[in-house]
Amino acid sequence: MRTQLLLGDEAVAQAAIDAGIGGAFSYPGTPATEIFQYVEQAVAGDPAAAGISALWSANEKVAYEEALGMSYAGRRALVSMKHVGLNVAADPFINSALTGVNAGVVLVIGDDPGMHSSQNEQDSRFYGDFAQIPVLEPATQQECYEFTVRAFEYSEQLGLPVMIRLVTRLAHSRANVKVRADGRAREQKARPTGNSWTLVPAIARQRYAALLALQPKLLEDSQKSPMNKLTLAGRRGVIACGIAHNYVMEANDGPGDLSILKIGHYPIPIGLVRELVDHCDDILIAEDGYPLLEKRLLGVLGVPGKRIRGRLSGDLPAAGELTPDLLAVALGHPPRAELPLDDLAARPPQLCRGCPHIDSFKAIVEATAGATPILFSDIGCYTLGVMPPYRAVHSCVDMGSSISMAHGAARAGAYPVVCTIGDSTFAHSGMTPLIGAAQADANMTVVILDNSTTAMTGAQASMATGERLLGIVRGLGVKPEHLHVIDPHPSKHAENVEIIRRAVAHQGLDVIVSDRECIHLKVKTKAEIQAGQHS
Ligand SMILES: Cc1ncc(C[n+]2csc(CCOP(=O)(O)OP(=O)(O)O)c2C)c(N)n1
Numbered sequence: 082m083r084t085q086l087l088l089g090d091e092a093v094a095q096a097a098i099d100a101g102i103g104g105a106f107s108y109p110g111t112p113a114t115e116i117f118q119y120v121e122q123a124v125a126g127d128p129a130a131a132g133i134s135a136l137w138s139a140n141e142k143v144a145y146e147e148a149l150g151m152s153y154a155g156r157r158a159l160v161s162m163k164h165v166g167l168n169v170a171a172d173p174f175i176n177s178a179l180t181g182v183n184a185g186v187v188l189v190i191g192d193d194p195g196m197h198s199s200q201n202e203q204d205s206r207f208y209g210d211f212a213q214i215p216v217l218e219p220a221t222q223q224e225c226y227e228f229t230v231r232a233f234e235y236s237e238q239l240g241l242p243v244m245i246r247l248v249t250r251l252a253h254s255r256a257n258v259k260v261r262a263d264g265r266a267r268e269q270k271a272r273p274t275g276n277s278w279t280l281v282p283a284i285a286r287q288r289y290a291a292l293l294a295l296q297p298k299l300l301e302d303s304q305k306s307p308m309n310k311l312t313l314a315g316r317r318g319v320i321a322c323g324i325a326h327n328y329v330m331e332a333n334d335g336p337g338d339l340s341i342l343k344i345g346h347y348p349i350p351i352g353l354v355r356e357l358v359d360h361c362d363d364i365l366i367a368e369d370g371y372p373l374l375e376k377r378l379l380g381v382l383g384v385p386g387k388r389i390r391g392r393l394s395g396d397l398p399a400a401g402e403l404t405p406d407l408l409a410v411a412l413g414h415p416p417r418a419e420l421p422l423d424d425l426a427a428r429p430p431q432l433c434r435g436c437p438h439i440d441s442f443k444a445i446v447e448a449t450a451g452a453t454p455i456l457f458s459d460i461g462c463y464t465l466g467v468m469p470p471y472r473a474v475h476s477c478v479d480m481g482s483s484i485s486m487a488h489g490a491a492r493a494g495a496y497p498v499v500c501t502i503g504d505s506t507f508a509h510s511g512m513t514p515l516i517g518a519a520q521a522d523a524n525m526t527v528v529i530l531d532n533s534t535t536a537m538t539g540a541q542a543s544m545a546t547g548e549r550l551l552g553i554v555r556g557l558g559v560k561p562e563h564l565h566v567i568d569p570h571p572s573k574h575a576e577n578v579e580i581i582r583r584a585v586a587h588q589g590l591d592v593i594v595s596d597r598e599c600i601h602l603k604v605k606t607k608a609e610i611q612a613g614q615h616s
């Protein structure tokens with residue numbers, strides 16, 4: 082055993098290394114990025130991690146499928162992503178509960194209650210429930226480590242993927258973690274035999290029946306799991322899930338006379354919940370996310386004779402992160418005096434001075450002045466083009482949506498339609514809609530903002546930049562005479578405006594690659610960029 086000061090994310094990564102993974106798979110996204118980055122760095126410097134494969138994937142679906150392929154071939158695989166990434170990976174994820182896994186697959190999701198750097202605050206425990214697989218929810222960095230080690234063993238024992246759900250506060254805070262010092266690669270498992278991985282309907286029906294048949298065991302396991310702890314004391318009870326347990330302990334200054342069910346292992350341990358509810362009159366449910374447990378417990382008709390409180394009852398807010406202060410009030414303690422933060426001036430995020438995206442937006446705005454353009458955009462630093470003075474972003478829905486939405490609008494007869502998308506987002510999910518737009522020769526202009534990096538999440542390498550990007554665009558069917566490259570720099574402004582004007586005037590598809598490095602690639606180290614960026 083040795084002790085290391087680790088982020089929750091890093092504790093998960095260290096545990097995966099110690100569990101003998103053959104590979105880590107991911108696409109960057111806050112708050113999960115550091116999981117993969119820790120493995121990547123360990124591969125370079127830690128002999129225990131030598132031989133682990135750690136390459137960023139093009140998107141989360143690809144990452145999940147690569148992990149599944151590694152498992153099929155007999156090696157344990159770690160796959161991590163932010164919560165909205167699981168929407169992208171949902172297809173293989175849900176289906177892998179039917180195929181099952183060979184060597185252990187652990188999927189780690191970083192949820193972001195409060196939307197510190199995300200488009201929504203969806204709760205991934207629902208995905209686990211939907212796929213009918215076990216979900217583990219650690220409360221501390223030590224549990225991040227221990228639950229991950231256990232998750233690999235459990236995944237192999239069940240032949241199912243196991244999900245670990247983290248939230249931003251846990252993923253991004255540090256504590257001392259006791260780790261095993263004996264991490265080493267495991268033997269390769271034999272490849273599966275038979276057809277169970279081929280989900281044609283006849284096999285899929287059998288596999289789904291097998292998954293359903295496994296459900297009583299999953300429930301029995303969670304009932305007995307040491308990750309779920311029931312302590313009966315007074316008639317006031319709390320069910321605390323994951324990190325919410327810490328908040329309850331802080332808010333109440335320890336357990337006091339509360340009866341407490343701490344949940345870290347799902348499916349919901351129904352027997353333990355029943356014991357707590359039978360024992361108590363008043364039950365507060367503390368979940369940092371959606372009211373998964375509260376909703377299930379109340380059902381359609383509620384629990385007669387018991388007071389069930391939580392986000393649905395209004396005792397805790399319906400949206401946003403939980404905090405010890407919110408729980409203190411819900412537990413009947415006086416609210417703590419607020420810190421006087423009013424004097425701090427609000428500082429909205431901005432594009433950096435000298436950012437190439439600024440010059441791209443200035444040129445787009447000038448080239449479309451006088452018309453009423455629809456300016457679809459996407460997710461990255463450039464989303465900040467929504468702010469004045471540019472106001473050049475009218476939409477940002479999900480990664481890759483700019484090109485598809487522009488195509489839809491063009492088909493509705495809208496004109497001019499211009500969309501902006503970053504190089505990494507283009508590789509993630511912009512290429513597929515461009516195939517259709519090129520085939521239809523849609524009347525729209527796509528501007529790919531190639532700053533040679535995935536800047537927003539901390540300057541990870543991009544898969545579609547420079548000459549490679551141009552080759553991809555041509556390969557997707559864009560006519561060479563309608564593919565242009567501009568240099569987004571103040572000295573080239575007039576020239577760029579003219580190129581965009583002509584592209585917009587052309588009744589068909591044009592793609593403009595706006596090619597200039599993020600300024601921080603030149604003047605800052607990756608670590609400095611990572612310290613300042615997120616999402
Ligand atoms: C499905 C999903 N995965 C990951 C993210 C996190 N994320 C936000 S923007 C972005 C990529 C940004 O890179 P790029 O498109 O090249 O733009 P830049 O920030 O470099 O301007 C990532 C990975 C997300 N928001 N949604």
Ligand code: SF4
Pocket residue numbers: 431432433435436437438462532536537599600601
């Ligand atoms: S990090 Fe780079 S791409 Fe992002 S705003 Fe700053 S200069 Fe622009």
